[in-house]
Amino acid sequence: QVQLVESGGGLVQAGGSLRLSCVASGGTFSRYGMGWFRQAPGKERQFVAALSWTGGNTYYADSVKGRFTISRDNAKNTVYLQMNSLKPEDTAVYYCAASIRPRAGPVLNEYNYWGQGTQVTVSS
16 A cells, blocks of 8 residues: 655745655555645645656646646655745645556546645745
8 A cells, every 4th residue: 555645835925935745655656657736725636747657757737837846756755846936826735646557647536546735825
């Protein structure tokens, strides 16, 4: 059973930056496609970014393209989400997800394992 633990969330002013981390255990991390999703209060969980198992393919939601960067370190079983130029509308709980598909994309049900989430709050 794969376990995912996110960290790095917090409160930041608009225009600021945060880096989220997600550490995986219990599986072969290097074989998983990885993704980040977010869920704001009263809204559905939405796709943010995804990364293939080698790190060679990335996918971003239009709303974060050019501001967020997803990356992974397979030696550390960790995936990151670097978030720059944050906006109040980025406020949400951010979830890390792992897929047994090596190149998972923006669809929630492509992912088999989920973390508990980390809160990101961007003040105006």
